[in-house]
Amino acid sequence: MIEMVNINKAFRVAKRQSGFGNAVKAFFSREEEVIHALDDVSFKINDGEMIGYIGPNGAGKSTSIKIMCGVLTPDSGVCKVDGRIPWKDRVAHVSDIGVVFGQRSQLWWDVPVIDSFELIRDMYKVEGKLYKQNLEELTTLLDLSELLKTPTRSLSLGQRMRCEIAASLLHSPKTLFLDEPTIGLDAVSKIAVRKFIKKINTERGTTVILTTHDMQDIEALTERIMLIGKGRILLDGSLEELKKSATERKTLVIEYKGVSLELCEGMTEIDAKEGRCVISLKPSVLSVSGAIAHLAAQAELLDVSVTGISAEEMVAALYKEYNI
Amino acid sequence: MKTYLSVFRIRFIATLQYRFATLAGLVTQFVWGFMEILVYAAFYKVNAAAFPMEFSQIVSYIWMQQAFLPLFSLSFWDWEFSDAIESGSISYELVRPVDLYGRWFFQAAAKRLARVMLRCIPAFLVAFFLPEPYRMVLPPDFVQLLLFFMSVLLALCVVVAFSMLMYISVFYTLSSRGTKLVVGLIADFFAGMVIPLPFFPEALQNVIRFLPFAAMQNMPLRIYSGNIAGMEAVIGITLQVLWIVILLMIGKFTIRRALSKVVVQGG
Numbered sequence: 001m002i003e004m005v006n007i008n009k010a011f012r013v014a015k016r017q018s019g020f021g022n023a024v025k026a027f028f029s030r031e032e033e034v035i036h037a038l039d040d041v042s043f044k045i046n047d048g049e050m051i052g053y054i055g056p057n058g059a060g061k062s063t064s065i066k067i068m069c070g071v072l073t074p075d076s077g078v079c080k081v082d083g084r085i086p087w088k089d090r091v092a093h094v095s096d097i098g099v100v101f102g103q104r105s106q107l108w109w110d111v112p113v114i115d116s117f118e119l120i121r122d123m124y125k126v127e128g129k130l131y132k133q134n135l136e137e138l139t140t141l142l143d144l145s146e147l148l149k150t151p152t153r154s155l156s157l158g159q160r161m162r163c164e165i166a167a168s169l170l171h172s173p174k175t176l177f178l179d180e181p182t183i184g185l186d187a188v189s190k191i192a193v194r195k196f197i198k199k200i201n202t203e204r205g206t207t208v209i210l211t212t213h214d215m216q217d218i219e220a221l222t223e224r225i226m227l228i229g230k231g232r233i234l235l236d237g238s239l240e241e242l243k244k245s246a247t248e249r250k251t252l253v254i255e256y257k258g259v260s261l262e263l264c265e266g267m268t269e270i271d272a273k274e275g276r277c278v279i280s281l282k283p284s285v286l287s288v289s290g291a292i293a294h295l296a297a298q299a300e301l302l303d304v305s306v307t308g309i310s311a312e313e314m315v316a317a318l319y320k321e322y323n324i
Numbered sequence: 325m326k327t328y329l330s331v332f333r334i335r336f337i338a339t340l341q342y343r344f345a346t347l348a349g350l351v352t353q354f355v356w357g358f359m360e361i362l363v364y365a366a367f368y369k370v371n372a373a374a375f376p377m378e379f380s381q382i383v384s385y386i387w388m389q390q391a392f393l394p395l396f397s398l399s400f401w402d403w404e405f406s407d408a409i410e411s412g413s414i415s416y417e418l419v420r421p422v423d424l425y426g427r428w429f430f431q432a433a434a435k436r437l438a439r440v441m442l443r444c445i446p447a448f449l450v451a452f453f454l455p456e457p458y459r460m461v462l463p464p465d466f467v468q469l470l471l472f473f474m475s476v477l478l479a480l481c482v483v484v485a486f487s488m489l490m491y492i493s494v495f496y497t498l499s500s501r502g503t504k505l506v507v508g509l510i511a512d513f514f515a516g517m518v519i520p521l522p523f524f525p526e527a528l529q530n531v532i533r534f535l536p537f538a539a540m541q542n543m544p545l546r547i548y549s550g551n552i553a554g555m556e557a558v559i560g561i562t563l564q565v566l567w568i569v570i571l572l573m574i575g576k577f578t579i580r581r582a583l584s585k586v587v588v589q590g591g
Contacts, residue, residue: 071418073584095421106416108334110341115334122330123422151341 002045002068002175002207007077009038009063009231037063038074039231045209047174050201052222052239053211056319060231061211065179068209069099081175095124098173100164102180107152113163114148117170124171131170138166141196158189165193169200175207176200182214194220215311227315229324243314251307252279252291258299267291327422328430335434339442346442349394353447357390361458376522380461381549385520387460388545391447392476394439396483396541397517398490399508402432405491406500418583425579428491433484464550471557475544478564482539485571486511492575495582516542522551536571539564 015033016026037060045051055061066072067079070086070093079086086093107116121131139145142162147155155163165181178197182190198221200206212218218225218239225242227235235242251270254261254277261277263269266286271278281291288306295301309317361383368379377385394400405428408414417424451460463469490507494500512518514537521532521542532538543560546552552560 066415069415069419071415090418091421091423094419097419099416099419101413101415104411104413104416108338110338111334115337119330119334123327123420125327125421 001047001080001082002043002209003078003080004044004064004068005042005078007038007041007064007067007074007079008036009060009067009072009074011035011037036231038067041077041228041231041233043226043233043236045207047207048201048205049224050197050208050222051210052218052225053209053228054213054215054218054225054315055228056324057213059228059324061228062179064228065099065177065209065211069097069177070094095171096173097175097177098168098171099177100161100168100179100181102161102178102183105152105160105164106167107160107163109153110151112149112151113144113155116152117148117167120167120170126171130172134170134172135166138169141199142166142192158185161185162189162193165196172204173206175209178208178210178212180212181210182212182217190214190216197221215315219311227318227322229319229322234322234324235318239311242318243309243311249309250281250283250288251309252281252288253277253303253305253307254279254295254301255303256295256299256301261295261298264294328426331422331427331430332434335431336438339435339438346439349439350443350446353390353393353443354450357386357451358458360386365457377520377549377551379457381546381551382520383458384460384549385545385551387447387451388548389517389541391444391451392440392541392545394443395436395476395480396515398483398487398511398515398540399504400436400439401500401504401508402435402487402491403500404431406494406504409491409494410498410500424583425488425576429484429488432487432491433480436480436484463548464553468547468550468553468557471561472544472548475547475557475561475564478561478568479540479544481568482536482564482571483541485568485575486536486540488575489571489578492578492582511537511540514538515540516545520546522546534563536567539567 011034012032013035014026014030016022016031039060041060041064053061053064063072067074068081068086070090073087081093082096084093106120107113108119117135120126126134139148142165144162144166147159147163152160152163161181161184165178168176176197181197182193185193194217197208197210201208208221210217210221223238225235225237225239226233227242252267255275256277257275259274260272263279264286266282268280268282269277270280279291281288286294292301292304364379364382364386368375368382372379375382389396408417417427420427448460453459463472490503491500493503497503514532514535516538521529521538524532539560543552543564547557547560
């Protein structure tokens with residue numbers, strides 16, 4: 001179980017205007033700005049949960065992950081992971097967690113991947129039998145058999161990321177932190193990685209905390225979402241709840257035979273061409289079936305599709321709503 | 325301990341990947357070693373009695389120094405550590421259940437040892453079969469050889485413990501260039517990399533003797549050549565042990581302080 005209570009973390013960042021004069025001035029006296037990366041952040045994550053941690057760039061996602069991993073020390077507040085304070089009890093704490101920092105690499109650049117895996121095995125003191133079992137399982141699930149003997153530098157980004165994820169799971173961690181694990185992956189790799197994360201979560205009961213900018217990741221994976229912006233937790237709930245709170249509108253795409261359609265109350269036209277019409281619908285005013293019945297009475301409908309708001313739009317709407 | 329051996333192993337393997345770097349280093353060292361010996365030969369021809377070391381001792385010192393260059397030089401900078409700090413990939417180092425100081429210590433030592441092992445064998449082969457005055461000779465007796473081996477190991481520890489302080493300083497300076505250049509050069513100079521310490525003015529020698537730099541290559545190389553022997557060698561080795569303890573303590577203390585307020589660069 002992870003518990004964060006009133007965590008604060010601020011960084012000092014040196015700032016200056018562009019130009020030679022300002023550079024000289026900054027040489028003698030530097031202006032510093034204090035940035036509150038985390039501002040009174042509190043939440044609780046239970047064992048076996050899968051959390052999507054979202055927010056715009058610079059919102060404090062990585063900072064909170066690093067605090068939970070024991071890499072950073074917060075300025076104030078209490079953080080406990082399985083009863084341990086991560087940065088105080090670092091060595092004991094990190095043996096139980098796995099971390100993937102999507103923008104960095106934990107594999108040795110010049111040697112085959114398997115050598116890095118063996119180093120990790122020894123660092124975490126993973127028993128020979130367990131290591132073999134984990135390695136076999138991960139190799140099959142992530143399709144690594146061809147990659148293990150290749151030096152890291154010769155791998156493509158997607159291949160490397162699959163190896164990175166495997167490397168973080170060799171010691172069967174109880175909690176897995178994934179900081180942008182699908183960054184830069186192609187569609188096939190993304191789907192493979194997502195499937196795999198889901199499997200680890202359901203089969204091993206591993207708690208997964210995932211930060212991402214890819215809303216499809218969130219949609220495919222997580223039930224619970226935490227939205228952070230400007231260092232504060234703004235929303236914490238299920239994807240459906242968030243969607244509801246973001247907006248309740250539905251989008252209707254209609255293809256029909258005829259010249260034009262007459263709309264009634266509760267419908268707004270977004271786009272209209274001859275034979276095709278996109279309508280935004282407010283279900284509280286007019287139900288979906290009512291809307292279709294209204295339209296079907298006017299023309300022969302060839303194709304009707306009803307969609308809710310996409311996760312992508314929802315997040316954009318949320319960012320806008322909270323002004324972050 | 326197994327963890328550290330494993331770190332040692334992977335660093336060793338990774339270093340073996342650079343074949344041409346090794347070859348290039350080897351050639352450079354031969355050329356450099358020859359040049360140095362020729363310069364000394366010219367000086368000794370004028371007046372051999374004016375110098376504090378015998379010519380054969382100088383020859384052994386130089387060949388040994390060239391063969392062991394990567395082991396003892398403080399200008400050999402391990403970019404892995406400073407890069408980790410500068411780029412922020414230190415995050416990964418910190419999520420390992422391993423003491424960071426210990427891990428880096430072994431990794432740095434392994435890199436130096438791997439480089440030396442690749443270079444010293446061909447270097448010795450040639451140096452032992454050169455014509456007379458330029459040939460490297462074995463130490464005067466077996467005890468001396470034994471003391472030499474002990475001293476090499478200790479000197480490596482002093483060098484690594486000292487370089488750890490240089491790496492840790494990057495936590496504060498955020499750039500490694502200055503430290504590498506300035507401290508590397510000064511330390512190498514006082515360690516006897518440019519000219520052996522006995523050639524320094526007497527007054528200066530009396531100070532340097534008690535600095536950590538004198539506990540580096542100076543000790544094993546002079547023990548090998550027989551320039552330091554017997555009781556003097558035992559005292560020298562004791563000083564080496566003392567410096568290892570002191571440098572380890574400072575290093576452990578400073579890295580703990582640095583990590584408690586670490587800021588990860590680059591998000």
